[in-house]
Amino acid sequence: MKKTSRLPVTLTAPGERALRAGHPWLFDGAIRSVKGEGKAGDLAVVFSVKKNKCIGVGLYDPGSPIRIRVLHGGGPATVNEDFFRKKLAAAKELRTPLLATDTTGYRLVHGENDGLPGLVVDVYAGVCVLKLYSAAWLPWLDTLLPLILEVAGSETLVLRLARVVENAARASTAGAGLTDGAVLSGHLPEEELIFREHGRQFYANVVRGHKTGFFLDHRDNRKHIGELAEGKEVLDVFSYAGGFSVHALAGGATGVTSLDVSGPALEQASRNVQLNFGGDPAVAGRHQNMEADAFDGLAELAESEKTYDLVIVDPPSFAKSEKEIPGALAAYRKINRLAVPLVAPGGVLVAASCSARVTAEDFFKVIAVALQVSGRKHKLLDKTFHDVDHPVGFPEGAYLKTVYYRIY
Structure with a gap:
């Protein structure tokens, strides 16, 4: 481990309340004082103002608005190899049932929600992919790497860096020589791996692919689509790499159309x-692609009076900031209004959102209103959230929500 310091920190009253409530982020405005300058990865030891007692420990990141990533709240803690080993072991134990389902692609560590804020570990066919969203983790890599490999039962680890962390790595001694996509342990013959998800196979480019190589969070919904697809014509909107499409074909769909604006x-x-x-x-011949903007593509299909028994609408995040929420709700409203006419009588609409800033309540209301406005009778079948390897430990961690409606 690169040398780090201990920084005594006191918070504002709202900051203390957030820490005591278990929130893993302490923003710069929540900090009253810091004794010393502090560098990324230093241990912030937080003291209460009134009683001068330690009420939490976290990693300091002066280059981020999230100034402290909380590792432990409620009192002091010794942050060392054993501390991280226990965190990782607890995370692995939570995933044990999933690993018994012919699945070799899963999230071992879900950042804040597993007590390791700003750090994600995905595993693809035995290869660990570590993604860092905070430069505060750079000085701790020497400690973490062997522990991650040990808990995952792996020999190979690939490092992925958020852009802000990659920039910080270039400028710091702790990150010297670290680049996005670097293989830090073991051997990676190819950038692209094949992993399994409930018996289905998928490619993941762990060096240059989005996030860590694949979007694992919809796994349970993809399985459910396979269970609904027998004898159905399926439209997979915002299909990306075809996760829903593959499961639909495996489930016996008579035809599947993957619609996406991206040719690659x-x-x-x-x-x-x-x-x-x-x-x-x-x-394989039951599958076809449609390259089009989703909004334009749905309008085009409606004009041709095409209908499907199962329509999946899973757009990327429409709201990445607070000010984008109204626009996101409008976009969800519009895209699902376009999708409803394409659902054949008795068919199913599956609408999803991965926008953390859009609450489940608001999203589900938008879909309900879109159905009411359509004038078609409908029945709520199910609402689903995160799969077991994407636990939710704080409000902002609850980003994924999906609703299933039968439409008559």
């Missing part, structure tokens, strides 16, 4: 279809 994403969807069904041309 659709190419990846086709490759994932071939990976699973290349040996069965009859199944």
